Amino acid sequence: MDLEQIRASIANVDRQIVKLLNERARISLDVAAAKRQNSNKESAGGEAGDIYVPSQEKRVFSRVKGLNCGPMSDESIVAIYREIMSASISLQPEITISYLGPLGTFSHEAAQARFGESVSYVPCSTIDDVISSVEDEKSAYGVVPIENSTHGIVVQTLDVFIARYQQSKFRIRGEIYLPVNQCLLSRYQLSAIRKVYSHPQAFGQSKEWLKQNLPDISQVEVASTAKAAELASAETYSAAVASKSCSQLYGLDILAEAINSNKDNTTRFFILGKSCDKPTGDDKSFLMITVDHRQPGALIKALEAFALNNINMTSMNSRPSGQRMWQYMFFVEVEGHEEDANVKSALKMMAPYCLDLVVLGSYPRQLVA
Numbered sequence: 001m002d003l004e005q006i007r008a009s010i011a012n013v014d015r016q017i018v019k020l021l022n023e024r025a026r027i028s029l030d031v032a033a034a035k036r037q038n039s040n041k042e043s044a045g046g047e048a049g050d051i052y053v054p055s056q057e058k059r060v061f062s063r064v065k066g067l068n069c070g071p072m073s074d075e076s077i078v079a080i081y082r083e084i085m086s087a088s089i090s091l092q093p094e095i096t097i098s099y100l101g102p103l104g105t106f107s108h109e110a111a112q113a114r115f116g117e118s119v120s121y122v123p124c125s126t127i128d129d130v131i132s133s134v135e136d137e138k139s140a141y142g143v144v145p146i147e148n149s150t151h152g153i154v155v156q157t158l159d160v161f162i163a164r165y166q167q168s169k170f171r172i173r174g175e176i177y178l179p180v181n182q183c184l185l186s187r188y189q190l191s192a193i194r195k196v197y198s199h200p201q202a203f204g205q206s207k208e209w210l211k212q213n214l215p216d217i218s219q220v221e222v223a224s225t226a227k228a229a230e231l232a233s234a235e236t237y238s239a240a241v242a243s244k245s246c247s248q249l250y251g252l253d254i255l256a257e258a259i260n261s262n263k264d265n266t267t268r269f270f271i272l273g274k275s276c277d278k279p280t281g282d283d284k285s286f287l288m289i290t291v292d293h294r295q296p297g298a299l300i301k302a303l304e305a306f307a308l309n310n311i312n313m314t315s316m317n318s319r320p321s322g323q324r325m326w327q328y329m330f331f332v333e334v335e336g337h338e339e340d341a342n343v344k345s346a347l348k349m350m351a352p353y354c355l356d357l358v359v360l361g362s363y364p365r366q367l368v369a
């Protein structure tokens with residue numbers, strides 16, 4: 001076949017694609033206008049005017065995967081639609097996403113994986129600042145790490161939830177799962193390194209490799225893996241455990257890749273906003289509770305409400321409540337949405353046993369970034 005002729009066919013398809021993309025973008029602007037109108041009549045049951053709607057995105061992904069008959073893979077179709085929806089979101093005035101920075105953190109990668117390249121990103125230096133920027137409406141959404149498959153819960157995030165919950169106006173709107181590979185980055189050779197910087201989570205995930213390859217080298221904990229890369233780029237004979245993207249951002253060589261012990265290492269992030277999505281039939285909810293520790297069995301009685309309402313509990317963590325000595329705040333994640341009848345009934349049943357009972361949010365279950 002003639003090469004020029006084939007290219008002309010591609011050009012013809014491109015013309016149609018661009019026309020259709022713009023037609024879709026115009027319709028998404030109509031959706032945005034309808035949401036604004038509906039949110040004004042919320043008392044009449046209208047859908048809130050949120051721009052990012054994880055439940056609708058989930059429906060779009062499953063619809064386009066259903067329509068796909070190859071040769072493109074489902075992953076490619078989903079990645080393209082991720083960008084198409086990101087572009088729809090970016091048509092809205094000044095959509096900003098804040099994340100736990102600086103540039104190049106895994107929170108940054110997670111935010112980009114979910115919101116694509118078309119929106120603006122703002123790094124914040126603490127988890128508290130991410131939440132403030134959402135609450136003060138400086139950004140529409142915020143992305144914070146919540147747990148890692150190897151190293152467990154991110155206690156810093158839970159502690160900020162505790163410190164803020166009494167006056168908090170943020171809600172958990174979505175979740176992101178990001179595969180995470182840690183790298184050793186430095187301007188020096190392995191044998192010259194005298195100090196390694198990283199976040200405690202990244203040290204935990206790479207513990208075995210560091211023990212084997214850099215025994216007796218001091219490990220300095222800092223606020224983020226990207227901060228570690230920044231420090232390692234400025235200091236002699238130092239290195240950082242950080243993401244591959246930090247090597248370019250901070251001018252460091254990659255001395256070793258995927259040094260995390262668990263090769264399926266994955267971090268889960270929460271997307272914070274000012275409201276929750278509607279129930280989809282496949283949601284999870286994240287709760288904070290305290291019980292009166294002097295009342296024997298209070299915790300078990302509170303949690304029994306989930307079993308009695310046929311609700312699966314998927315995780316539980318505790319942190320000091322910060323209110324009284326030896327009093328704990330329990331973080332419980334359950335299947336279901338706070339608007340589901342069985343979740344409502346469980347919350348009502350457990351209330352008498354709880355001193356605090358806060359639903360931080362309900363969000364559609366997500367399996368991939």
Ligand SMILES: O=C(O)C(=O)C[C@]1(C(=O)O)C=C[C@@H](O)C=C1
Pocket residue numbers: 028031032051052053054056057060084085088089
């Ligand atoms: O359906 C919506 O609510 C839209 O805003 C449209 C759309 C899309 O482009 O399909 C855009 C962003 C949302 O996160 C979900 C879907």
